[in-house]
Amino acid sequence: GAVVSQHPSRVICKSGTSVKIECRSLDFQATTMFWYRQFPKQSLMLMATSNEGSKATYEQGVEKDKFLINHASLTLSTLTVTSAHPEDSSFYICSAPTGTYEQYFGPGTRLTVT
């Protein structure tokens, strides 16, 4: 089946630095990818929709200048958390739809900001 990868799986960064998370569709092309954030013991919160060749669409309340999304190709989307702070620590998950609402999810990236 379709596979979506994320890199890195875990990252620790210092407060004030930026960190980039990659999401790749390994055996299919994805013009759209979704980025979610999951707080401990909570559900997934959709942050933004990444669109290949155009700007990302952010959900209400998500700071687009803080969470930069770039969909560089049909198989790669990146999420950059800029000037990270401890409150940005979370589990970030990407997904790629394959049509008719079905999505394949990446394994997630655990971000810890110290």
Add this chain to the structure above:
Amino acid sequence: AQSVTQPDIHITVSEGASLELRCNYSYGATPYLFWYVQSPGQGLQLLLKYFSGDTLVQGIKGFEAEFKRSQSSFNLRKPSVHWSDAAEYFCAVGDEGGSEKLVFGKGTKLTVNP
């Protein structure tokens, strides 16, 4: 806007016992419904989905779910639970706006006792 309710935050069952996880949705038309499972620190794996047709759908790992329009429900069931089924389970509905977004419930954590 559509929403998904999973009334049970945490369920504990004994290994070998039957399981039913509840999911209720709010949706204007015929919904696209999903159940996903998430093991600790992992991404989401699709268990099963309902788009149309037979209201009883079979999924992986011996799970099934039944779509009941009259009750706006899509409950997940398994006749005999295995210890490896311990995980977080999320019900989701496709966005009725046609964007391929998913709206997730808050999840139900399943604990399996030996």
